[in-house]
Amino acid sequence: xxxxxxxxxxxxxxxxxxxxxxxxxxxxxxxxxxxxxxxxxxxxxxxxxxxxxxxxxxxxxxxxxxxxxxxxxxxxxxxxxxxxxxxxxxxxxxxxxxxxxxxxxxxxxxxxxxxxxxx
Numbered sequence: 677x678x679x680x681x682x683x684x685x686x687x688x689x690x691x692x693x694x695x696x697x698x699x700x701x702x703x704x705x706x707x708x709x710x711x712x713x714x715x716x717x718x719x720x721x722x723x724x725x726x727x728x729x730x731x732x733x734x735x736x737x738x739x740x741x742x743x744x745x746x747x748x749x750x751x752x753x754x755x756x757x758x759x760x761x762x763x764x765x766x767x768x769x770x771x772x773x774x775x776x777x778x779x780x781x782x783x784x785x786x787x788x789x790x791x792x793x794x795x
Contacts, residue, residue, distance in 0.1 A: 685778075685780050686700075686701045686703065686705065686780075687705055687780040687781065688705075688706075688709070688777065688778055688779060688780045689705075689706045689709045689710050689713065689744075689776065689777045689778075690706075690744055690777045690778055691706070709776070709783055712783045712785075712787060713776045713777070713783070714726075715787060716771070716776070716783075716785050716787075717729075717751075717771060720767060720770050720771060721767060725758070728758070729751070729754050729758075732750075732754055733747075733750055733751075733754070736750060737750070744773075744777055748773050751771075751773075752768060755767050755768055772784070
């Protein structure tokens with residue numbers, strides 16, 4: 677992220693190319709922030725529910741290309757179909773897709789992935 681700067685869209689999960697060569701935007705940033713975003717979703721709904729969502733997502737979109745709008749719509753439909761009332765509102769309001777996907781800054785929630793093995 678320091679190579680692009682925190683105000684450059686290349687520092688987001690969804691970089692805006694504006695006619696630039698896509699190779700100029702390629703980095704580990706979308707992968708790392710995407711991983712952290714999925715980890716955050718799992719921290720909100722739990723490991724078992726995340727596995728259920730991912731299975732649903734893969735079955736629904738296998739052999740297709742999707743965009744972030746489709747991914748978000750699939751997520752929101754799944755939450756509405758699998759939770760009730762206040763839980764739906766809480767989950768959907770807790771996960772701010774726009775911040776995670778479009779903002780060019782550090783992830784909004786910091787996770788420490790340090791383990792004794794990695795040290």
